[in-house]
Amino acid sequence: xxxxxxxxxxxxxxxxxxxxxxxxxxxxxxxxxxxxxxxxxxxxxxxxxxxxxxxxxxxxxxxxxxxxxxxxxxxxxxxxxxxxxxxxxxxxxxxxxxxxxxxxxxxxxxxxxxxxxxxxxxxxxxxxxxxxxxxxxxxxxxxxxxxxxxxxxxxxxxxxxxxxxxxxxxxxxxxxxxxxxxxxxxxxxxxxxxxxxxxxxxxxxxxxxxxxxxxxxxxxxxxxxxxxxxxxxxxxxxxxxxxxxxxxxxxxxxxxxxxxxxxxxxxxxxxxxxxxxxxxxxxxxxxxxxxxxxxxxxxxxxxxxxxxxxxxxxxxxxxxxxxxxxxxxxxxxxxxxxxxxxxxxxxxxxxxxxxxxxxxxxxxxxxxxxxxxxxxxxxxxxxxxxxxxxxxxxxxxxxxxxxxxxxxxxxxxxxxxxxxxxxxxxxxxxxxxxxxxxxxxxxxxxxxxxxxxxxxxxxxxxxxxxxxxxxxxxxxxxxxxxxxxxx
Ligand SMILES: [Zn+2]
Numbered sequence: 001x002x003x004x005x006x007x008x009x010x011x012x013x014x015x016x017x018x019x020x021x022x023x024x025x026x027x028x029x030x031x032x033x034x035x036x037x038x039x040x041x042x043x044x045x046x047x048x049x050x051x052x053x054x055x056x057x058x059x060x061x062x063x064x065x066x067x068x069x070x071x072x073x074x075x076x077x078x079x080x081x082x083x084x085x086x087x088x089x090x091x092x093x094x095x096x097x098x099x100x101x102x103x104x105x106x107x108x109x110x111x112x113x114x115x116x117x118x119x120x121x122x123x124x125x126x127x128x129x130x131x132x133x134x135x136x137x138x139x140x141x142x143x144x145x146x147x148x149x150x151x152x153x154x155x156x157x158x159x160x161x162x163x164x165x166x167x168x169x170x171x172x173x174x175x176x177x178x179x180x181x182x183x184x185x186x187x188x189x190x191x192x193x194x195x196x197x198x199x200x201x202x203x204x205x206x207x208x209x210x211x212x213x214x215x216x217x218x219x220x221x222x223x224x225x226x227x228x229x230x231x232x233x234x235x236x237x238x239x240x241x242x243x244x245x246x247x248x249x250x251x252x253x254x255x256x257x258x259x260x261x262x263x264x265x266x267x268x269x270x271x272x273x274x275x276x277x278x279x280x281x282x283x284x285x286x287x288x289x290x291x292x293x294x295x296x297x298x299x300x301x302x303x304x305x306x307x308x309x310x311x312x313x314x315x316x317x318x319x320x321x322x323x324x325x326x327x328x329x330x331x332x333x334x335x336x337x338x339x340x341x342x343x344x345x346x347x348x349x350x351x352x353x354x355x356x357x358x359x360x361x362x363x364x365x366x367x368x369x370x371x372x373x374x375x376x377x378x379x380x381x382x383x384x385x386x387x388x389x390x391x392x393x394x395x396x397x398x399x400x401x402x403x404x405x406x407x408x409x410x411x412x413x414x415x416x417x418x419x420x421x422x423x424x425x426x427x428x429x430x431x432x433x434x435x436x437x438x439x440x441x442x443x444x445x446x447x448x449x450x451x452x453x454x455x456x457x458x459x460x461x462x463x464x465x466x467x468x469x470x471x472x473x474x475x476x477x478x479x480x481x482x483x484x485x486x487x
Pocket of ligand 1: 244268300438
């Protein structure tokens with residue numbers, strides 16, 4: 001009889017499915033503190049030293065892996081790193097670690113200074129929502145919270161949301177990354193390098209076992225979003241280094257826009273004569289007010305007078321500083337602002353161009369800035385003849401001064417400058433690049449369209465992109481300020 005033969009097989013299968021499906025973790029819906037009394041019950045530890053209820057991950061590969069499978073959970077940790085330590089918290093991952101075919105999502109633990117160690121910093125949802133901003137420091141306790149509910153992932157550091165992601169249905173992944181999808185699976189904490197220690201001072205988890213309905217992503221996944229997503233999956237630093245809180249745009253709105261789309265932002269204060277930040281004391285007040293914000297802190301050096309208004313020590317509080325060559329005084333003593341048609345005087349086109357190139361050279365040579373922004377901008381009177389007026393010789397002079405002074409060149413999304421030809425020349429010479437939108441209000445951040453086009457057309461790689469320097473290496477401290485204004 002067929003049924004006699006099938007029934008036992010069916011029963012064995014049913015029991016197996018039940019055993020796998022059965023949840024065996026800490027009590028659902030309740031926050032459970034993981035300490036030495038229950039560690040072994042719920043977690044499999046490897047090279048993890050327990051000292052006074054703290055878990056120490058020191059060796060490369062030291063790990064804690066859950067013995068239970070869960071999809072939805074809230075996890076909160078108090079962590080301290082020492083110099084150079086890098087770790088990750090994985091979820092929707094496999095029980096055993098396989099570097100090549102990683103499964104699930106990975107949250108980065110790394111508090112190294114800029115331009116040292118791994119570029120992604122704590123709170124980064126690696127390859128999906130990369131974070132390059134330091135929000136915690138070595139040798140200091142920080143809070144890390146991870147919440148996964150349905151298809152919504154959020155990662156916070158010290159109470160600030162750093163990464164947020166809504167996994168769409170049929171999420172597109174690069175060939176080797178198809179395992180980055182949510183599932184009911186394991187959670188692991190792992191140290192992934194030799195240097196430093198990771199100390200977990202407190203670890204709490206609240207498992208949620210009921211089904212959570214998926215929500216719709218906040219941004220439409222169109223072809224541009226697919227480009228952004230695939231660059232993120234390649235860990236290309238999609239940082240907009242030139243964002244302003246103007247026209248009512250708040251820090252939270254700007255950061256949300258960045259997270260929704262898959263960018264990181266640098267927010268710049270306009271600092272100079274007749275600007276809100278105009279001396280060391282207003283600079284320090286400003287910096288303190290944004291200290292905990294999850295963005296790069298940037299200074300836009302205004303006019304040419306800024307070099308006389310601030311001290312290098314105060315300026316070095318910013319992650320990087322930049323200026324443009326749109327404000328200067330011509331040979332006849334007229335202070336011009338090139339974006340204001342009634343404040344710009346072009347007596348002779350060629351003479352004007354030569355004067356402009358000379359001003360750019362003077363500024364980049366003398367002012368200790370990290371980035372030349374709104375670069376190669378031409379006033380309205382000349383803009384239509386950009387390709388003709390930016391001759392090979394003029395381009396080369398600008399490229400050379402940037403290279404000599406280690407100034408990065410902004411690829412400006414708003415003005416769509418410099419031209420592709422200019423950027424190609426700069427890349428060949430070895431100039432570093434940044435992306436910048438230079439928004440004017442709260443609804444013109446867009447999605448770095450021109451920059452994304454340049455990445456593709458000029459084949460920019462991660463190595464072509466500027467990164468802020470470590471605190472002690474900042475140019476403003478090494479080079480100091482010029483004794484007099486440049487032009
Ligand atoms: Zn600006």
